[in-house]
C-alpha cells in the first residue's frame with residue numbers, strides 16, 4: 001500500500017509543477033517506508049531522505065516563487081509565507097530526529113497533510129495566472 005500517492009485531484013494543470021509535486025509525494029512515501037523499517041536498521045537512510053526532501057522542497061518552492069515574481073502573482077506574499085512555514089517545520093523535524101527523538105508518525109502525518117492541503121488550496125489558486133502567462 002502506498003502512503004502518499006499523487007492522483008489527478010492534485011493536478012494544478014501545469015506540467016512542470018505536477019511533475020515536481022509527484023516527486024515530492026515519492027520522497028514523502030520513501031520516508032514513510034524508511035521510518036516504518038526503522039527497527040530493521042534503516043535509520044541512516046531516514047536522515048538521507050529527510051535531507052533529500054528538504055532540498056527538493058526548497059527547489060520546488062523556488063520554482064513556484066520564481067514564476068510568482070516573473071508573473072507578478074498577486075498572492076505571492078501569503079503563499080511564500082506558507083512555504084517558509086513548511087521549510088521551518090522540516091528543519092525542526094530534522095533537528096528533533098538528530099537529537100534522537102522519535103518523530104516518525106507525527107512527521108509523516110504533518111508532511112502529508114500540509115502538502116495535500118497546500119496543493120489543493122494554495123497551489124491551485126495560481127493555475128489561472130500561470131496558464132495565462134503561457135505555462136501549460
Ligand SMILES: [Fe+2]
Pocket residue numbers: 021060064119123
Ligand atoms: Fe507546490
Ligand SMILES: [Fe+2]
Pocket residue numbers: 064079083118122123
Ligand atoms: Fe506552493
